[in-house]
Amino acid sequence: xxxxxxxxxxxxxxKGGIPIINCAYENTxxxxxxxxxxxxxxxxxxxxxxxxxxSEKKEGRFTISFNKSAKQxxxxxxxxxxxxxxxxxxxxxxQGGSEKLVFGKGTKLTVNP
Amino acid sequence: GAVVSQHPSWVICKSGTSVKIECRxxxxxxxxxxxxxxxxxQSLMLMATxxxxxxxxxxQGVEKDKFLINHASLTLSTLxxxxxxxxxSSFYICSARVTGATNEKLFFGSGTQLSVL
Numbered sequence: 001x002x003x004x005x006x007x008x009x010x011x012x013x014x015k016g017g018i019p020i021i022n023c024a025y026e027n028t029x030x031x032x033x034x035x036x037x038x039x040x041x042x043x044x045x046x047x048x049x050x051x052x053x054x055s056e057k058k059e060g061r062f063t064i065s066f067n068k069s070a071k072q073x074x075x076x077x078x079x080x081x082x083x084x085x086x087x088x089x090x091x092x093x094x095q096g097g098s099e100k101l102v103f104g105k106g107t108k109l110t111v112n113p
Numbered sequence: 114g115a116v117v118s119q120h121p122s123w124v125i126c127k128s129g130t131s132v133k134i135e136c137r138x139x140x141x142x143x144x145x146x147x148x149x150x151x152x153x154x155q156s157l158m159l160m161a162t163x164x165x166x167x168x169x170x171x172x173q174g175v176e177k178d179k180f181l182i183n184h185a186s187l188t189l190s191t192l193x194x195x196x197x198x199x200x201x202s203s204f205y206i207c208s209a210r211v212t213g214a215t216n217e218k219l220f221f222g223s224g225t226q227l228s229v230l
Contacts, residue, residue: 032216043119043206043221044157089156097215100147105156 006104032097119222
């Protein structure tokens with residue numbers, strides 16, 4: 001049973017576009033929702049994270065939108081650049097983010113020049 | 114920022130041999146470290162949770178006698194793949210969490226690509 005469903009599997013946008021990646025979860029006990037960026041042959045790096053007490057969080061060009069009632073959250077990348085081309089994973093964990101992370105399947109983003 | 118060093122970055126071994134992968138937190142103490150396995154174009158699958166000074170907790174379906182984990186200090190955890198076979202070939206990634214912190218202070222190593230011939 002996949003606890004965090006991520007879509008789309010792949011995404012291609014032009015430079016300057018705003019790719020949106022979506023995730024949905026079932027377990028209402030989840031209370032920490034991070035997004036990770038992974039380049040080929042490297043480990044993931046934390047981009048941005050949100051807790052359910054807020055509906056939106058912005059850090060630089062990255063924004064998380066969170067809909068608690070729908071149990072969904074999404075990542076928006078403003079003014080995307082070719083250097084943003086990577087695989088993005090959403091994740092979730094319980095107990096204030098102290099339990100193990102459950103990852104989505106990932107989205108491969110390609111930003112064309 | 115916090116750095117997690119994983120070594121080696123890649124290793125090729127013969128079937129039947131054992132391979133040890135190290136995960137070190139360079140500038141922080143990590144009571145808890147996690148080991149993941151990632152197949153090409155797939156997500157990270159948690160293999161086990163490693164806690165300093167105690168036995169690792171393995172996820173369902175992961176053979177603890179095949180994937181030996183040792184977390185002997187607050188800055189080092191090792192994963193040993195024993196009697197490796199070609200199906201063990203994969204990208205292995207560790208992560209370390211700052212002692213006392215939540216996953217906001219969880220940092221990943223750069224991974225180890227294991228190829229078993």
